Amino acid sequence: SKVPSLTLNNGVTMPQLGFGVWQVPDAEAAEAVGTALEAGYRSIDTAAVYENERGTGQALTASGLPREELFVTTKLWNDEQGYDSTLRAFDASLERLGLDYVDLYLIHWPVPAQDTYVDTYKAFEKILADGRARSIGVSNFLPEHLERLMDATSVVPVVNQIELHPQLAQAESRAFHARHEIATEAWSPLGQGRGLLEVPAIAAVARKHGRTAAQVVLRWHLQLGNVVIPKSVTPSRIRENIDVFDFELDTEDMAAFAALDEGRRLGPDPAVFGA
């Protein structure tokens, strides 16, 4: 396939670009995921709380693609944290997806006030040992949460999926992840399509390369080494977002992007969310 893969810290390979399905209703998920698979995406990012694991799973089955060519991620929602409840929630996700295993299972948010992510991750280690997830990781963890998790458990998370886009470049988290061989996966890589794609400096880079703003933003991520999971339900955009492997940004372009970092979140603060 034209999408390069990253090798995770456990030796498993993961496509560097995948398809996210947050806010896609279950009834539309099969069509959107089907379009993405036809366009060449092989990695799909869903979550229990998105309530579209069934539609997603239907598209995976209907595609006829060999299971080993797919990379399926789902996530455990906050109110299912805890050892036993995690095992039950994972069974339910697998059932909805219609799969025997997922490629990656993530703790969706740390919810530090609840203080259950260590026990939750111990259940993830059991799921991994049982071969029902090929890899386990986390999402929205701050470095302090990762430190605590790694002190208390034995399997280093393969990825931390965090909000990351040119206006929230997350240099500190990326450096922390690099030191611990944790891949950085960017959620809302296009800034949710809200304003970011109209930023003049990005439009200028796009014009220079004869590409769209979304395409140059995705190039920026790929060249930083991030895994990206852009979302769209529009077929032309689904295809546009994966058509980013035949050009490169130069150092001047990367510098123009670096100047846009405002450290401003679109989503919640992981230190307090879910409390």
Ligand code: NAD
């Ligand atoms: P995104 O940054 O991928 O932006 C998606 C929006 O951008 C679309 O709805 C559309 O309005 C617009 N868009 C997409 N392609 C475009 C194009 N080519 N041209 C113009 N506009 C375009 O936002 P997202 O959906 O928030 O994030 C991507 C994925 O990340 C999600 O679907 C989900 O899988 C994941 N995610 C995870 C978390 C988490 O807490 N772990 C949180 C949010 C999202």
